[in-house]
Amino acid sequence: MARIAGVNIPTNKRVLIALQYIHGIGQKNAKDIMEKVHIPEDRRVSQLTDQEVLQIREVIDRDYMVEGDLRREVAVNIKRLMDLGCYRGLRHRKGLPVRGQRTHTNARTRKGPAKAIAGKKKTA
Structure with a gap:
């Protein structure tokens, strides 16, 4: 099993x-x-030689930001938006969709499971 950039x-x-x-x-x-x-x-x-795996590893290390570094940079960018208090930062802070999606219905992935509201049920 080849291990590249800390991933098997x-x-x-x-x-x-x-x-x-x-x-x-x-x-x-x-x-x-x-x-x-x-x-x-x-x-x-499984058909790669050790030399080819080494070359792949070198190319990735030299030219691409991957795994931990990338995750860290994304987290820092989101934290910066939250600290600034801009619209996108506030949406991140509240756990709502950031990119303009509707929230009246849907958005359950971001908002979490629906919360029941007392006295909402209609009586017939």
């Missing part, structure tokens, strides 16, 4: 898919990494 990537998958298990690397970045290291797209992780 799955052995039996294609390299293009396995690289996407690293936080901060999507399909496009994975493809770019494979082109830089000159690995064919149909190659699987």
Whole structure:
């Protein structure tokens, strides 16, 4: 099992898919990494040599912000917005959707499970 950027990537998958298990690397970045290291797209992780794994590791360390560093930067950015007290920061603080979605209905992922309101039920 190859370990890149602190993540054990799955052995039996294609390299293009396995690289996407690293936080901060999507399909496009994975493809770019494979082109830089000159690995064919149909190659699987189990077929990689130690030299190829080392090259992938070096390219990621040099050119991409991944895993802990990326998570830390995102958290700092959100904290900065909250400290500023701007609209987006207030939405983060209240746990509401930040990007303009409606909240009258929906938004349950952000708001959490629905809370019952006393005296709301209609009597027939």
